[in-house]
């Protein structure tokens with residue numbers, strides 16, 4: 001398959017943006033992390049006056065064969081039921097997106113339930129749910145490519161329809177098991193380090209879930225060898241998540257279009273890891289919207305070298321933490337674009353140091 005051509009973020013623009021940031025009317029670096037965000041946005045947009053307009057979140061949805069193992073606190077039917085809820089505007093992401101200035105798109109790459117046609121539903125089902133990754137590959141390589149392409153296409157539609165700031169969200173009962181397996185594979189970590197309680201499983205289910213992740217990793221290693229070194233698309237197909245593959249596609253197409261792309265929690269960041277494995281330059285466009293309560297999420301963010309904008313203890317998914325960060329990202333851009341310099345405002349510079 002043809003992967004998008006992602007241009008590098010130009011360090012010259014970062015330097016120029018820092019130079020402007022340091023002339024603005026505030027004690028040097030007083031806006032701290034907001035300044036770091038602003039210079040990255042400037043470099044991505046190749047402008048010292050960055051501006052974030054319309055946002056969009058693409059909520060990628062799919063079912064997981066591994067849900068049959070009893071690894072979630074909720075039944076698999078909830079995936080399709082929640083997709084209907086997104087389309088009716090009744091989910092957390094709908095309310096948060098409204099406040100944050102983001103359109104919500106729902107992308108079905110593998111939901112089992114019948115879904116009605118809807119203008120905000122992108123119907124691109126690759127198969128009705130993934131295989132049970134404890135026992136079999138989650139999908140074929142061709143299916144992984146198809147899901148990835150569906151994510152890219154969905155992102156391109158959102159961009160055509162005006163999005164200049166792009167997030168991915170996820171919906172899929174069982175997907176923290178797939179995300180744990182992928183994260184363990186790519187970061188070379190043991191199952192225990194990246195397996196969490198997802199929707200809130202009890203101790204017995206949690207221990208069983210760790211066992212399932214271990215078996216999935218063993219099975220994949222037997223076929224592919226060292227998973228950290230193996231072809232990333234083969235690992236994605238083995239351990240899955242159709243929606244995780246689609247999320248990787250959303251980030252690839254967002255980076256190709258030189259837009260800021262924002263991660264959500266643990267399953268979405270597994271998609272970001274996949275995208276960066278496939279095209280390392282994607283990293284320059286990524287922002288971590290928040291840090292989820294899922295314990296493996298900080299390992300993913302560490303590996304990507306991303307510091308989260310928010311830390312609210314969320315563990316919902318749907319893109320909620322990503323979209324919640326939009327107002328902060330907009331403020332970061334606004335500060336760099338609109339503040340007066342010391343010279344323009346006639347404000348005295350620092351007395352000492354700088």
Ligand SMILES: O=C(O)c1ccc[n+]([C@@H]2O[C@H](COP(=O)([O-])O)[C@@H](O)[C@H]2O)c1
Nearest residue numbers: 072172174176198199265266292316317
């Ligand atoms: O975003 C997160 O970090 C996150 C953490 C825990 C659960 N979730 C959501 O809950 C579902 C997966 O949880 P589970 O227990 O079914 O694997 C899926 O729909 C995710 O969007 C999401």
Ligand SMILES: Cc1cc2nc[nH]c2cc1C
Nearest residue numbers: 074078082199316317318
């Ligand atoms: C109700 C519910 C809503 C969700 N949204 C994302 N994952 C979810 C999981 C459940 C169980």
